[in-house]
Amino acid sequence: MIDKLKEQDYRLTPQRLAVLKILAGSDAHPSAEHIYEQVKVDFPMTSLATIYKTLTLLKEIKEVLEISIGDDHNHYDGRRPYPHPHLICNACKKIIDADMVDLSKVSQHLAKKTGYRITNYQINFFGICPLCQKKV
Amino acid sequence: MIDKLKEQDYRLTPQRLAVLKILAGSDAHPSAEHIYEQVKVDFPMTSLATIYKTLTLLKEIKEVLEISIGDDHNHYDGRRPYPHPHLICNACKKIIDADMVDLSKVSQHLAKKTGYRITNYQINFFGICPLCQKKV
DNA sequence: ATATTTATCGATAATGATTCTCTGTTTTGA
DNA sequence: TCAAAACAGAGAATCATTATCGATAAATAT
Ligand SMILES: [Mn+2]
Ligand SMILES: [Mn+2]
Ligand SMILES: [Zn+2]
Ligand SMILES: [Zn+2]
Numbered sequence: 001m002i003d004k005l006k007e008q009d010y011r012l013t014p015q016r017l018a019v020l021k022i023l024a025g026s027d028a029h030p031s032a033e034h035i036y037e038q039v040k041v042d043f044p045m046t047s048l049a050t051i052y053k054t055l056t057l058l059k060e061i062k063e064v065l066e067i068s069i070g071d072d073h074n075h076y077d078g079r080r081p082y083p084h085p086h087l088i089c090n091a092c093k094k095i096i097d098a099d100m101v102d103l104s105k106v107s108q109h110l111a112k113k114t115g116y117r118i119t120n121y122q123i124n125f126f127g128i129c130p131l132c133q134k135k136v
Numbered sequence: 137m138i139d140k141l142k143e144q145d146y147r148l149t150p151q152r153l154a155v156l157k158i159l160a161g162s163d164a165h166p167s168a169e170h171i172y173e174q175v176k177v178d179f180p181m182t183s184l185a186t187i188y189k190t191l192t193l194l195k196e197i198k199e200v201l202e203i204s205i206g207d208d209h210n211h212y213d214g215r216r217p218y219p220h221p222h223l224i225c226n227a228c229k230k231i232i233d234a235d236m237v238d239l240s241k242v243s244q245h246l247a248k249k250t251g252y253r254i255t256n257y258q259i260n261f262f263g264i265c266p267l268c269q270k271k272v
Numbered sequence: 273a274t275a276t277t278t279a280t281c282g283a284t285a286a287t288g289a290t291t292c293t294c295t296g297t298t299t300t301g302a
Numbered sequence: 303t304c305a306a307a308a309c310a311g312a313g314a315a316t317c318a319t320t321a322t323c324g325a326t327a328a329a330t331a332t
Contacts (some may be wrong), residue, residue: 011299011308032289047311052290068206070258072319073289087252100249101242110261113236116223118263122206125246127254147279147328168318183282188319208290209318 001063001078008061015039015046019054023064023078029086029095031073069095069124085123091132098125137199137214144197151175151182155190159200159214165222165231167209205231205260221259227268234261 001020005012018039022030030038036051055076058064065077069088075095085098103123111118137156141148154175158166166174172187191212194200201213205224211231221234239259247254 013298013309015310045311047313049291049312050310053309056291066206068204070202070204087246087250087254089252090255098246098250101246103242106237106239106242107261110223110234110237111263114223114234115266115269116225116261116263117269118223118261119226120262122258122260122262124258125243125252125254126256126258127247127252130251133251133253149280149327151281181282183284185283185320186281189280192320 001058004061004063010057010061015043015050016054016057018043018046019051019058020078023058023076027077027079027097029067029075029077031075033073035076067095067124068122069126083121083123085125087125087127087129089129089132090126091128091135094129098123137194140197140199146193146197151179151186152190152193154179154182155187155194156214159194159212163213163215163233165203165211165213167211169209171212203231203260204258205262219257219259221261223261223263223265225265225268226262227264227271230265234259 001024002012002017005016010016019035022035022038032048032051032055035055036046036048039046039051055064055066058078058081059066063078063081065081065083067075067077067086069075069086071093077097080097085101085103087096087098088094103121107118107121110116137160138148138153141152146152155171158171158174168184168187168191171191172182172184175182175187191200191202194214194217195202199214199217201217201219203211203213203222205211205222207229213233216233221237221239223232223234224230239257243254243257246252
C-alpha cells in the first residue's frame with residue numbers, strides 16, 4: 001500500500017499513514033466515521049475531510065474497495081481491494097467476506113450473453129449470522 | 137399490485153395509483169425523482185414526499201424492489217419485486233435485469249457453508265453496454 | 273345525510289453522509 | 303533560500319431521504 005503510494009508520487013503524511021494502518025489492520029470493513037474515530041486516538045486534530053480525501057485517493061489507485069450496503073454510509077476494505085462478495089448480518093450489522101463463492105464464471109457468462117464489457121461488481125448477501133440466530 | 141394493497145386495507149388514492157402506473161409501466165428502474173416528474177404530468181400538485189411514502193409502503197408489502205447502485209439515489213423495480221441481479225452501464229447509466237444468471241444455488245451454498253440464514257441479496261454488475269462500446 | 277374518526281396528502285424543515293471551498297502549513301526541487 | 307505544488311483542517315454546502323404537522327379526503331358510525 002505504502003509502496004503503491006510512493007510509486008505514484010503521493011506523499012506519505014502521518015494522517016495518511018494512520019488511515020492506512022486502520023485499513024490494513026482491520027477486516028471489519030470500517031466506515032469513514034469509524035476510521036476517523038480510530039485515527040483521532042493518535043492524531044486528535046485530524047479532520048474528517050482528510051479521511052474522506054485519503055479514502056478517495058486510495059480508491060483511485062485501487063488500494064481500497066468501497067462497499068455500499070444501503071446503510072446510508074459506506075464501508076471500506078483495505079485488505080482485499082478487488083471486487084468480492086460480502087455477507088451482512090441484518091441483526092448485528094457485521095460484514096464478512098464471502099470468499100467461498102466464485103463469481104468470475106458468472107461474470108464471464110454474463111458478458112458473453114449480453115455483450116457487456118464487465119469491469120466491476122458489487123455483491124451483497126443479507127441475512128442472520130449464526131450467533132444472532134442463537135440470540136432469538 | 138392493486139389487489140395486494142386492497143387486501144391489506146390500504147387506500148387506493150389517485151397519487152398511489154399514479155405511482156403504481158409508472159412502476160408497472162416501466163422496466164427502466166426509475167428513481168424517486170423520475171417517478172415524481174412522471175406523476176406530476178397527471179397530478180401536478182403531488183409532493184415528492186408522497187412518492188417516497190408510497191415507495192416505502194410498496195417496499196413493505198414487497199411489491200417493489202429497491203436498488204442501490206452507489207449512485208447517491210435509489211432506483212425501483214415494480215416489475216420484478218424480488219431480489220435479482222442487475223447490469224449497469226457506467227456510460228449511459230442504463231440498468232437492466234440480468235435474469236440469465238441464477239444465484240439461488242450460490243445463495244444456498246453460501247448458507248450451508250457459513251450457517252447464515254440468507255434472506256436477501258443485492259447483486260450489481262457494472263460495465264459498458266454494447267451500444268456505448270460502439271460510441272468510443 | 274351528518275358527524276366522527278382515521279389515513280393520507282402537501283409543504284416544508286430536519287437529517288446526515290459526503291463533498292466543496294478556502295486558508296494556512298508543509299514538502300519539494302531548483 | 304524561495305517559489306510552486308501538495309496537503310491538512312475547519313466549516314459551509316449539497317442533496318437524497320425522512321420527519322413533522324396542519325389540512326384534506328376517505329371510511330365508518332350515528
Ligand atoms: Mn471484504
Ligand atoms: Mn430489475
Ligand atoms: Zn449477527
Ligand atoms: Zn451504455
